[in-house]
Amino acid sequence: MLRLNHGNDILASIGAITTAADARALLEGLTDEDNLRKLDTITTAEALIKIANAAVLFQPRDIWINDSSAEAMAFARKRAVEEGEEFTMKNPGHTCHFDLPEDQGRMVNQTFYIVNDDEETSVLAKKMHRDEAHAYVREVMSGLMKGRTMTVSFWNRGPTGAAAAVPAIMITDSFYVVHSGNILYPTVFAAFDAEVQRAGTFFTNCHSMGELSSENIPKARIFMDRSWFTTFSCYCTYAGNPLLLKKGNHRFAVDLCTYFRKEDQLSEHMFITGLTGPGGRKTFFAGAAPSGCGKTTTAMVGTDFIGDDLAQMWIDGQGTIRAVNPEIGIFGIIEDVNWEGDPYLMECIEGKKPAEIIFSNILVDDEGLPHWTGDRQPDPAHGRNYLGEWTPDLGRHRSHPNSRFTLPCTSIDNFNADRARSAEGIPVSVITYSGRDADTMVPVWVARTPDEGVAIGASIVSKATATEVGATGVNRQPWANAPFIPGPLTDYMQAQFLFFNSSKIAQKPVMAGLNYFLTHEARGGSGKGLLGEKKDVKAWLGWLELYAHGDVKGYDTPIGVIPRHEELVPLFAAIGKEYPRELYEMQFALYVDNILRRIDLQMAAYGKEANLPPQLFAVYERQKADLNALKAAHGSVVPVSDLA
Ligand code: OXD
Numbered sequence: 074m075l076r077l078n079h080g081n082d083i084l085a086s087i088g089a090i091t092t093a094a095d096a097r098a099l100l101e102g103l104t105d106e107d108n109l110r111k112l113d114t115i116t117t118a119e120a121l122i123k124i125a126n127a128a129v130l131f132q133p134r135d136i137w138i139n140d141s142s143a144e145a146m147a148f149a150r151k152r153a154v155e156e157g158e159e160f161t162m163k164n165p166g167h168t169c170h171f172d173l174p175e176d177q178g179r180m181v182n183q184t185f186y187i188v189n190d191d192e193e194t195s196v197l198a199k200k201m202h203r204d205e206a207h208a209y210v211r212e213v214m215s216g217l218m219k220g221r222t223m224t225v226s227f228w229n230r231g232p233t234g235a236a237a238a239v240p241a242i243m244i245t246d247s248f249y250v251v252h253s254g255n256i257l258y259p260t261v262f263a264a265f266d267a268e269v270q271r272a273g274t275f276f277t278n279c280h281s282m283g284e285l286s287s288e289n290i291p292k293a294r295i296f297m298d299r300s301w302f303t304t305f306s307c308y309c310t311y312a313g314n315p316l317l318l319k320k321g322n323h324r325f326a327v328d329l330c331t332y333f334r335k336e337d338q339l340s341e342h343m344f345i346t347g348l349t350g351p352g353g354r355k356t357f358f359a360g361a362a363p364s365g366c367g368k369t370t371t372a373m374v375g376t377d378f379i380g381d382d383l384a385q386m387w388i389d390g391q392g393t394i395r396a397v398n399p400e401i402g403i404f405g406i407i408e409d410v411n412w413e414g415d416p417y418l419m420e421c422i423e424g425k426k427p428a429e430i431i432f433s434n435i436l437v438d439d440e441g442l443p444h445w446t447g448d449r450q451p452d453p454a455h456g457r458n459y460l461g462e463w464t465p466d467l468g469r470h471r472s473h474p475n476s477r478f479t480l481p482c483t484s485i486d487n488f489n490a491d492r493a494r495s496a497e498g499i500p501v502s503v504i505t506y507s508g509r510d511a512d513t514m515v516p517v518w519v520a521r522t523p524d525e526g527v528a529i530g531a532s533i534v535s536k537a538t539a540t541e542v543g544a545t546g547v548n549r550q551p552w553a554n555a556p557f558i559p560g561p562l563t564d565y566m567q568a569q570f571l572f573f574n575s576s577k578i579a580q581k582p583v584m585a586g587l588n589y590f591l592t593h594e595a596r597g598g599s600g601k602g603l604l605g606e607k608k609d610v611k612a613w614l615g616w617l618e619l620y621a622h623g624d625v626k627g628y629d630t631p632i633g634v635i636p637r638h639e640e641l642v643p644l645f646a647a648i649g650k651e652y653p654r655e656l657y658e659m660q661f662a663l664y665v666d667n668i669l670r671r672i673d674l675q676m677a678a679y680g681k682e683a684n685l686p687p688q689l690f691a692v693y694e695r696q697k698a699d700l701n702a703l704k705a706a707h708g709s710v711v712p713v714s715d716l717a
């Protein structure tokens with residue numbers, strides 16, 4: 074069990090400042106009048122002490138306070154360019170940033186939870202004892218900002234006043250990180266004290282680039298101190314490593330929900346988007362997928378886009394599941410983004426619509442225009458990317474597979490700003506779980522009970538992507554959230570069963586699996602590659618929208634409810650496609666042996682976990698029995714016509 078404020082507070086012990094008065098005195102020595110005046114707005118003693126202790130640790134030349142005024146936002150961008158962290162491009166508002174070749178994704182092997190003697194962590198996570206981490210921070214991070222400016226930003230993870238929002242402080246010497254954060258997070262500067270009171274806590278993130286070089290990459294560390302809700306990172310710039318409001322604080326939010334807000338809240342790696350259904354009704358979805366598996370694309374299919382990466386959920390007083398996006402921008406993967414699949418994003422990226430964008434690790438041609446792998450455009454004659462000079466004959470990829478664009482949601486045409494900013498949150502009625510699964514699960518299936526829904530989340534399997542440095546193979550990806558679950562998976566699973574079975578929920582959400590990665594090869598097709606297209610997502614979501622309102626029935630199968638062919642035909646027609654029965658059969662036939670193998674894999678893996686909630690195995694056992702009975706009657710590949 075996690076205990077907060079437990080063990081030695083590393084920042085406090087290195088900085089040795091314990092009172093607001095001492096903090097203020099130290100900060101006065103490093104801050105000009107203008108910045109000192111800004112700091113007057115923040116009166117939370119604990120926050121001032123954290124900032125002062127970070128200053129003792131990093132020893133900067135001076136301190137700049139980001140109050141997120143228009144002036145401050147412009148200043149951060151200008152400094153990022155002046156410091157050489159970004160360069161301007163041809164389109165107004167567009168800049169580009171390059172990370173070192175070794176720093177192109179989350180550095181999982183250099184990321185650690187700081188633990189106390191008696192603390193358990195997820196078996197998937199790396200951990201470091203508090204004393205060892207303390208020594209590392211003191212020895213390697215001390216003085217890293219010498220001669221540089223330490224910036225302090227105050228952002229909220231969610232709309233101010235929302236039940237699940239938590240304010241956070243970001244301390245960094247990278248103006249690229251500040252510029253990115255200004256695009257990705259709403260400011261909480263003026264409301265910081267009140268939000269800390271409301272949320273009962275805040276997160277602190279401390280980062281220094283140090284002297285950036287490939288030689289120094291082995292010294293890079295990303296530490297999450299769960300007990301003190303404080304992160305430390307150094308010698309890195311790929312935003313997923315230093316900008317720890319994103320995944321570092323997501324991990325703390327998972328802890329909050331798992332241990333302190335059980336049954337009431339969940340913190341998920343999910344997009345949030347709305348779909349307009351018959352009669353103009355709006356149905357909102359929250360959906361999980363591992364990093365780099367189409368979450369952004371799925372979210373963009375909605376008519377009312379809210380967020381593409383994270384969802385903080387709670388049950389409101391009326392029993393409605395509500396969610397907020399802790400972010401206000403997207404840090405999207407650019408590979409394969411093109412006009413056909415992503416028109417809203419392309420309008421911004423290609424400069425057709427004014428937008429402030431930071432590209433990272435793409436190819437920029439001599440005119441200052443962006444290019445990337447999968448943009449479906451001809452090669453430029455010459456340009457540069459994160460590896461240096463680029464020409465077509467060098468044989469190098471245009472862009473890293475995890476190259477990105479950072480973009481404010483307000484620039485995206487289908488963004489519903491009013492709803493996204495509202496503290497009351499989005500009423501979520503459909504929850505989806507998906508992964509890159511070439512051969513086993515059908516494109517869409519619906520759980521019949523909350524326990525089956527939790528089992529779908531627990532059973533995500535996916536192919537590794539470039540978002541994590543060094544990741545390979547096909548892996549279990551429970552809830553697509555496993556990399557961000559700090560404690561034992563069983564604790565998190567228990568919180569899921571409690572939440573979705575809660576008697577506080579007035580109407581249970583539809584919980585569904587989605588899979589758009591089936592291949593011809595795996596399903597007896599004669600073509601090559603994926604069985605379907607990016608845009609088919611709209612048909613799958615459309616069917617779930619109808620299902621949520623009782624407008625379609627589907628077929629009952631051992632894995633849950635799947636769509637009928639005739640229910641899908643009009644949804645495909647709406648996206649301008651025919652949907653032949655033959656394709657439907659290829660996609661929805663049950664490959665019973667594959668599914669049974671998958672369940673056995675899950676049971677073997679989960680069987681090793683202590684204190685597993687019994688509901689999971691109850692679902693698996695029932696599914697196995699039903700699948701075996703189906704196989705005995707119909708063979709190991711069961712056409713949908715046999716299920717009807
Ligand atoms: C992300 C990730 O950047 O999950 O969203 O890696």
Ligand code: MN
Pocket residue numbers: 342364382
């Ligand atoms: Mn993500």
